[in-house]
Amino acid sequence: MKYLEEFRDGQAARRMAAEIHAVTRGEWAIMEVCGGQTHSILRNGIDQMLPAGVELIHGPGCPVCVTPLEVIDRALAIASLPDVIFCSFGDMMRVPGSTSDLFQVKSRGGDVRMVYSPLDAVTLARKHPARRVVFFAIGFETTAPANAMAVLQAQRLGLRNFFMLVSHVLAPPAMEAILQSPGNRVRAFLAAGHVCSVMGYHEYLPLASRYGVPMVVTGFEPLDILEGIRRAVLQLEAGRAEVENAYPRVVTEAGNLPAQEVLRRVFTVCDRTWRGIGTIARSGWRLADAFADFDAEQVFEVRDIHATESPLCQSGLVLQGKLKPNQCAAFGHECTPRKPLGATMVSSEGACAAYYNSGRFQPRAQPAVGQLAR
Amino acid sequence: MCLAIPGQVLSIEDRDGMRMGMVDFSGIRKEVCLAYLPEVQVGDYTIVHVGFALTRIDEASAQESLRAFAQMGVLEEELEQLRESDAEGTAGPGQGGGAQP
Numbered sequence: 405m406k407y408l409e410e411f412r413d414g415q416a417a418r419r420m421a422a423e424i425h426a427v428t429r430g431e432w433a434i435m436e437v438c439g440g441q442t443h444s445i446l447r448n449g450i451d452q453m454l455p456a457g458v459e460l461i462h463g464p465g466c467p468v469c470v471t472p473l474e475v476i477d478r479a480l481a482i483a484s485l486p487d488v489i490f491c492s493f494g495d496m497m498r499v500p501g502s503t504s505d506l507f508q509v510k511s512r513g514g515d516v517r518m519v520y521s522p523l524d525a526v527t528l529a530r531k532h533p534a535r536r537v538v539f540f541a542i543g544f545e546t547t548a549p550a551n552a553m554a555v556l557q558a559q560r561l562g563l564r565n566f567f568m569l570v571s572h573v574l575a576p577p578a579m580e581a582i583l584q585s586p587g588n589r590v591r592a593f594l595a596a597g598h599v600c601s602v603m604g605y606h607e608y609l610p611l612a613s614r615y616g617v618p619m620v621v622t623g624f625e626p627l628d629i630l631e632g633i634r635r636a637v638l639q640l641e642a643g644r645a646e647v648e649n650a651y652p653r654v655v656t657e658a659g660n661l662p663a664q665e666v667l668r669r670v671f672t673v674c675d676r677t678w679r680g681i682g683t684i685a686r687s688g689w690r691l692a693d694a695f696a697d698f699d700a701e702q703v704f705e706v707r708d709i710h711a712t713e714s715p716l717c718q719s720g721l722v723l724q725g726k727l728k729p730n731q732c733a734a735f736g737h738e739c740t741p742r743k744p745l746g747a748t749m750v751s752s753e754g755a756c757a758a759y760y761n762s763g764r765f766q767p768r769a770q771p772a773v774g775q776l777a778r
Numbered sequence: 779m780c781l782a783i784p785g786q787v788l789s790i791e792d793r794d795g796m797r798m799g800m801v802d803f804s805g806i807r808k809e810v811c812l813a814y815l816p817e818v819q820v821g822d823y824t825i826v827h828v829g830f831a832l833t834r835i836d837e838a839s840a841q842e843s844l845r846a847f848a849q850m851g852v853l854e855e856e857l858e859q860l861r862e863s864d865a866e867g868t869a870g871p872g873q874g875g876g877a878q879p
């Protein structure tokens with residue numbers, strides 16, 4: 405296997421893949437939720453090491469990919485204002501809105517800055533009291549504690565010129581929406597390890613029992629992912645549907661309690677629109693009313709900006725695991741990472757981009773089962 | 779953005795009421811907020827996400843993760859983002875601030 409050779413623990417990975425081959429009898433579709441895991445799976449060819457009965461489908465866990473077009477348009481509108489310093493994580497810079505992206509706004513003279521931490525944006529607000537500093541707060545539960553703390557810090561420092569454009573999304577409601585959707589094929593989930601490092605994994609217990617799906621908390625490295633898959637298959641074969649932690653070196657059941665407390669203070673659960681999927685009830689966080697003064701959506705009055713997606717793009721089906729990226733007619737033709745049409749091609753963690761960058765232009769080849777099982 | 783990478787805490791201080799620390803990521807040093815890990819000590823390894831330490835891990839798993847990320851080619855991407863931040867003055871030694879007016 406060409407990919408396998410590339411990582412040091414190829415030996416261990418082969419052993420684990422062989423174990424998965426040995427225990428698999430049925431046909432199982434398993435969804436990895438996190439975009440980082442999708443990237444790792446494609447990069448290391450993990451999907452090609454699995455038995456024919458085990459199919460990985462790639463979930464909606466790339467926050468850049470699921471941020472709705474209209475939110476990006478709102479960001480672009482705010483970033484274009486002359487008195488604004490607009491701060492964003494690097495990944496959002498080239499995500500296309502309806503007509504432009506943050507890089508283009510910057511090249512036209514907008515003051516757009518790439519920051520590593522939301523606290524960098526707070527520092528900028530302190531240094532430039534005459535400017536309005538807006539931070540683009542996207543991400544899952546993993547990123548939210550950082551953004552929440554930045555708001556608290558701005559409040560503590562008495563800053564009146566710091567604002568946040570919030571589009572946070574939550575993993576468990578999206579997983580539930582996938583389970584409820586007609587034609588759902590997902591039989592087990594690999595729950596995203598770093599989301600669970602913040603939130604713990606008790607939220608998954610009712611989901612596992614209500615829908616009868618195993619949920620295995622899984623890390624990002626190739627061996628972690630194989631271990632998550634192995635445990636999910638063992639449960640499926642035994643007819644069990646439990647929550648298991650295959651990433652105990654990072655994740656505890658309770659999660660990070662100080663972070664959860666700050667999240668509860670700063671954010672309120674809200675309905676959220678997911679790019680390519682649509683609105684999912686109670687699937688996001690917005691700033692709590694007590695922090696309305698920091699809410700860029702209210703202060704800059706951009707809520708009237710709406711947008712429609714390219715009709716060519718099938719990323720909604722891709723995000724729900726109903727279509728492989730390379731089965732989309734536009735994949736690699738009208739749509740490439742340089743000229744992305746849709747959500748899942750814009751970020752290196754999106755399923756379409758991960759397929760493109762790993763050269764998966766054809767639907768899955770048969771894995772060399774005999775070779776791996778030996 | 780989603781990748782959280784392990785680093786080692788070199789020093790801890792209180793800055794504007796916030797528990798901050800200098801963390802070493804494979805040679806790149808960066809200020810990190812430690813508010814969510816009140817128990818973390820100098821010398822400990824922690825997983826850092828967008829400038830915030832979220833979990834303490836042991837040294838062996840930290841090294842293991844760094845090696846795996848390096849092999850996957852994602853460590854460089856992530857360290858690049860650490861280096862490229864446009865925020866003035868908050869970047870570590872040897873890094874240019876924003877070129878903005």
Ligand code: SF4
Pocket residue numbers: 716717718719720722729732733734735736739740744745746747748749750756
């Ligand atoms: S290949 Fe492009 S157009 Fe097709 S689903 Fe993916 S992002 Fe959308």
